[in-house]
Amino acid sequence: MNFPQELKYAQTDEWVKLENGIATVGISDYAQDALGDIVYFEFSVEVGDHVQAGGQLGQVDSAKASSEVMLPVSGVVTEINEAILDEVEILNDDPYGKGWLLRIKVDDPAELEKLLSAEAYRAYRVG
Amino acid sequence: MFTPHTQKDVEVMLKTIGIGKVEDLFNEIPEKFRFPELKLPASLTEMEAADELEGIADANGSTKTFLNFIGAGAYDHYVPAAVDMLLRRGEFYTAYTPYQPEISQGTLQAIFEYQSLICELTGMDVANASHYDGATAAAEAVILAYHHFKGKRTKFLISRAVNPQYREVVRTYMRGSQEISIQGDDPETGIDASMEKLISRIDPNTALVMVQYPDFFGRVIDYKPLIAAAHSAGALVAVAVNPTALGVLTPPGEIGADIVFGEGQPLGIPLSYGGPYLGIFAVTNDLLRKISGRLVGETVDSAGRLAYVLTLTAREQHIRREKASSNICTNQGLMALASTIYLSLLGKQGFEAVSNLCFQKAHYAAKQISSIQGYTQEFSSQPFFHEFVIRSPQPVKHLLEDLRAYDILGGYDLGSDYPELEGCLLIAVTEKIGKEDIDLLHDALIEVTHD
């Protein structure tokens, strides 16, 4: 399982990368593996929405499972990766790269301190 | 009765399990409640049971012993012999839900064909494998609209001319949701065919507008203005249909309906005192992901052969659990199969013929009855399909009782559901009714009115 060092992780299996006040969010390698072949993704938020951590980012379906994707940080949604909607396999193949889901201008960067480091997340999920 | 165990079998099994007697299997049951004596009649052999059930059935009158003009949501159509013969095949009716597609291709292909036929009939893009009946399908339409707007729109308009039972079931289903409002079917908004008052109630908080086609009174109404108004306000439109009518009438899919649903009983399913019936449900592609119930899709197997499977199962309760939009687990499998076989047996020409016969005979009946002094046809300026409303000079209750002397079930008393139609009777005519039957009704009405 791959959990890049420089990212932070939520217990609900999303990753976050913070750069210049903008957080990029996606689902982790663990999530895509647990879901199996992903067949569908739907966003619950739009560009411009002010969102809260813990709210719903979207919904991801595989052939045998359906899961909510959660928002790990609060702020304003600045960008949504619509490209993945037509090619959902990217979420399985490249969850940390091309499979990014959205970008948020965070209200408070300190919020990321509540998230897990790569080691802590690995311990939590893989053991 | 149907347990094959011999005494020897039981001994072998007890020995393998390692207990002395069958009762020992139930030691965990609290002793004071264990082995109650059930006060039921003594058991019967098959022969005796058959006799008992025949006796009970004989206590009924039916469409065999009466000339029947009752419709109001369930219709007496001719079911070709091949429908039941095929339905009785053990491979169809003793099979389970097709969760193992490798050994369920019969069921799956039949459902795929059912879905396809419903789409063609209704003019819609996607149909599910069915809901329980027309009434629960109406509730599922409301639930779909609710989730489509993520709960942000809370007003659901339902025409008063929609089947009263559908409206009751919708209200029962939605009683768990405090914030939503089911409205539009009050006497003030009324049943006028122009739909103007209902249309005037559409606003940006409206999630769904629901109408029926033909409506509960048999009327065929042009819903294009209503659909335009609803879509302008961003609301969805659900149209309840009688499938037989779609043999000759423009389907709602062609005039912009978002959801088409209804009671599929007329398609090869016997009256059977109200069930099991068939909840037809179809939507446009835009609503595909929101549809509840089973869906069968086409795919390939490991050898590249065409195969059918249940698909988009991630929507359903066994996966989404409390996040599922609906709890529905079964579909009306065998009834969907019956309707598929019925439509296939009749085909384009046969189905159009039945539909047209219903239309023609109902119009003859309406003309004959309204020509009797004292009897008028309500809504006579409105086109109708195979049901129509007659205003009777005497209380409907007495009229129906009098007609019983002729072994005629004259129709449905509308006064119980619609106080504004007190004194009115809803009469249905299907292809099974002959001209001479209609003349019989006509003559009987004349005789019972001459008091």
Add this chain to the structure above:
Amino acid sequence: MTEPTIFELSSAGRQGVRFPASDVPEVELPAAFRRKELPLPELAEIDTVRHFTRISQKNYAIDLGFYPLGSCTMKYNPKINEVTSRLPGFALTHPLQPEDTVQGNLYLMYTLQEWLKEIVGFAGVSLQPAAGAHGELTGALIIQKYHADRGDSQRTRILIPDSAHGTNPATSAMSGFEVVNLPSDARGNVDLEALKGLCDERLAGLMLTNPNTLGLFDENVTEVIEMVHAAGGLVYGDGANLNALLGIVRPGDLGFDIMHLNLHKTFSTPHGGGGPGSGPVAVCQRLVEYLPDPVVAIVEPGSEELPPLYGYAHPAKSIGRVKSFNGHFGMLVRAYTYIAMHGGNGLRNIAEKSVLNANYLLAKVKDAYHLAYDRRCMHEFVVEGHWADAPGIRAIDIAKRLIDYNFHPPTNYFPLIVHEALMIEPTETESLETLDAFADAMLKIAAEARENPELLHEAPHNSPVGRCDEVRAAKQLILRAPKV
């Protein structure tokens, strides 16, 4: 051999069943409403019959073989049921016929209501719900109205064990409740400590399947029910597993307030390839007034000369109608026939033999498969479909390989709390020979898993189609034949 669709077999101009010409003067349908095209298939009757006969032959069915599907109760469907339900006196009755013309139907429904009350120990029954999930919804709505009428609107939570069927939480959410998960303890019972913590003023009720989906009878069931009652909640029983309890114990006696029954499981009505079912709801005395409207009742008592007059009653605090007309009457006739044939003794025999069969099968396979909970099972049991020394083999592989042995696989991946679950319910109508053959196949497959795992991975080999690409089905959605 892939069978073409009914559309592909169509040929323009072919006629199937014909109807007489119209015998009345012709009237024109207004052009504005006239349908332009009717894109239905056109086949001769023989081709339609052959098509459906051929596709039926691709199905597995109870009439062909063993179906050990846990929690589905795939027992034999008596043929007499198909005869009685089709008697013209039943099949040709219109649901809106005057009550005096359908006294037979009303008598049957009334009597069935009474019999079901007696069998499960409750005070009232509605035959209206169309299926188990529908019965659950009815039950949840009754719970909700009961509390609302008493001003207990703060009761918003339904507790549901983690082993529960998906319809339980789905139903609760649909009825506006908050679903709270209730863990099971190491013996597969409801965790009493967890339950205690959740028994507060927010508790509306508990949904309990007993025996549960692990096939285990809750060892603390009366205590569980007392705890919920003491906190002011109601206890709903999911009756899917009633087959193990007929004549053995009555859920009403144990303290359940409401339950639904599955006529298509316990009472032999056929599964029909996915339906129709029938899910009557039974309630305790204080909930009788909440039943769906209408119920069947005696409206005029009988006398020495006359039988009672049957009709409909309207429960005073009814949640309303949950379905059109009267429920699945055709299935009620079948269930009536079944109960009439069995009587009290016959029903108890069903439970005894179903539990005997399950325990026998468990004893035969438990050395080869890890038993999730080492306890006496009731009518079904759950084993795990994987072994440490057979890497890569999962429950699904075992399931698919069973098809090659001419058995329908058991329920897979349910309940969720058992890893790689295989839930096995033989039912009472299976003979010793069938059970031995199944156990034998299970043992052979366990050996194959170590010696020749490819056989399992590539299974099934002998069925009309092989493993299907479900990912492709979900991504490339083809949900209908091409538009005509």
